Amino acid sequence: METIIIDGLSYALPLFIIAIGGIYSERSGIINLALEGLLGFGAFTGGLFVALLGKYFTHAGWPIYLSFLVAAIGGGIFALLHALLTIKFKANQVISGVVVNIVSVALTGFLTSQINASVFDQPSNRFLLSVLPRYTIPVLSDIPVIGAIFKNVYPFSFMIVVLFIIFWYIFRHSRYGMHLRACGDNPQAADAAGINVYRTRFWAVVISGALAGIGGMSFAYSISTNFSPAVYMGAGYLAIAALIFGNWNIMPTLFACLIFGFARSGAYQLMRELALPSSFSDLAMTIPYVLTLLLLIFFSKTNKAPRALGEIYDKSKR
Secondary structure: OOOHHHOOOOOOOOHHHHHHHHHHHOOOOOOOHHHHHHHHHHHHHHHHHEEEEEHHHHOOOHHHHEEEEEHHHEEEEEEEEHHHHHHHHHOOHHHHHHHHHHHHHHHHHHHHHHHHHHHOOOOOOOEEEOOOOOOOOOOOHHOOHHHHHHOOOOHHHHHHHHHHHHHHHEEEEOOHHHHHHHHHHHHHHHHHHOOOOOHHHHHHHHHHHHHHHHHHHHHHHHHHHHEEEHHHHHHHHHHOOOHHHHHHHHHHHHHHHHHHHHHHHHHHHHHOOOHHHHEEEEEEEHHHHHEEEEHHHHHHHOOOOOOOOOOOOOOOOO
């Protein structure tokens, strides 16, 4: 049980921070299928930062933690592409998201191979990362069952919890959060009230890219300790399913991410208990997605998306 909780949280929390970014974008009215590409590009920039500086700071831990900031910046910058296409040029938001994902996979794969060949003289499509330390909190970790929450915790878990509190407060209790929700429900009324709909939506998409970059960097450290095309494993799409299941609200989305994380870790633990061959690990990876389909079948009818989600806003037509 402890292993299921520990591994489940290490997967659910990065998924959750990506989903929060998706909530910001979609509650502003912009469909964001690009989360997969944004998390990948963020992980690429963070991985490149570690690869370039790691050999100069072999005994220092700060480049590891700074890489999350770099990943956030990289994801936010790459999100500008989706923002410009959908807001400035009024492109179809679904198509734009798909294009951003395709460009991200191709671009990061190409750049990683070229940088490794020219800078590191290694024919590889991945950046090796340092092993991220894990911490156990005394006393709290001794509590039966739930003490596993405080065992072998990745540093990014603490960071994600802090970011969750900050962005939940902004979303529910700040002026920007109110403007954000208004733009997703009735952009014409928001504009009439003096809210700049374009600017609000633009920054919402950039925020989604930054948070997705942090989530992608977390996966790069926790799942494979390197950046490679394997980081594009569908977590962005799973985050979209989680926010839909959570009805575009942060707290229910956390619940959905926990379900997906524990389902994944539980499937892997069951595979170990049954001593199944390693080839069955691919089957275990499908469990969260199968669970997603089941949840959407039973709960999607009660979901209410933002009323202006996916609608191209044209101020001249209001």
